[in-house]
Amino acid sequence: MADAKVIPFDDDRSRGGARGPARRRSGGRRQAEPTPEVTALPGQQEQPAQEPAAAKSGRTTPESGRTTPESGPAEEDRSGPEDERQGPRSGLERRVAGGLAFLRRRLTGDYDVDEFGYDRELTEQVLMSLLRPVSEKYFRVEVKGIENIPADGGALIVANHSGTLPLDGLMLQVAVHDKHPAERHLRLLAADLVFMLPVVNELARKAGHTLACAEDAQRLLESGELVGVMPEGFKGIGKPFSERYKLQRFGRGGFVSTALRARTPIVPCSIVGAEEIYPMIGNAKTVARVLGLPYFPITPTFPWLGPLGGVPLPTKWTIQFGEPIPTDGYPPEAAEDPMLMFNLTDQVREQIQHTLYKLLVQRRSVFF
DSSP states (O other), rough: OOOOOOOOTOOOOOOOOTTTEEEEETEEEEEEOOOOOOOOOTTTTTEEEEEEHHHHHEEETTTTOEEEEOSHHHHHHHHHEEEEEEEEHHHHHHHHHHHHHHHHHHHHHHOOTTTOOOHHIIIIIIHHHHHHIIIIIIIIOOOEEEGGSSSSSOOOEEEOOOOSTTTTHHHHHHHHHHHTTTOOOOEEEGGGGGGGGGHHHHHHHHHEESSSSSSHHHHHTTOEEEEEEEETTTTTTTTOOOTTTOOOOTTTTTHHHHHHHTTOEEEEEEEGGGGSOOOEEEEEHHHHHHHHHSSSOOOSSSTGGGGGSSSSOOOOOOOEEOOBBOOOSSSGGGGGGGHHHHHHHHHHHHEEEHHHHHHHHHHOOOOO
């Protein structure tokens, strides 16, 4: 008895063979090609003509001209494309189910927040999803030196501040989360005004931000969190367009003292592109005083175009993280040394300013 040929089930050739020979259409009906006659050679018994492979897998009905599948490989071949079509639907169903489960947890209160009000699930699934297109498509943020941020443990990221509105802090948060291999979350230290605004207050807390005070910053750093601070404050974000990319004073060096107490590294960060999103050509100080704001910006589009003037210009951004400055080599009493704090503050400021000038020289255009 001859050895049987075993055809594996995942062999594409077995499926192709089950389809049988091609058929030509004639008058709108399928017609099988004529079966070739088999002539026996001398000395051999005449063998009956073999039935085409298509006849094994199905029969052609004369009424409709369609091939009716029977059993065997033909059924497997028919189910393949249907399963492929169900793939995207199953993925969509999973996303819908995940979204419904997320809404259920929101409505029932079955979600966790830390002592600062940080909602990790809301930040990852909602806030990051809203900010990510702005970062990738609108500002086209390019991130450099992300390897300088440690994979775990506390670290203090110190960045320049600009742009009239604090969009640079939000883009910095997206850059750290999306580009870092560990997908770390950045906890920004914000000014008092942020937590005085009704809606902004809740969103800032949910996104993991907290008040810019030494106690909160030290607790976050000692618990292994990644903390971000912009020491220029309102002096940097509200400076006129003529002073763009010129760093303002970094306060009294409180962030250095916090890093020394927590014994965590300081990572300088330079952001190019935010200065031009709202070119501030004037400051209505009287209006700002009435509204209780640190400044009231006047730009080429605001307030002249009304709400449209609040749309930022689509500038090209670059965020670069510098080499970390270690602080674990200093004694515990170093946090009380004003001269050491001044030197470290000046070192961080000079490194950020030097990187800003370097990035500006490399930049081809504001928008490209």
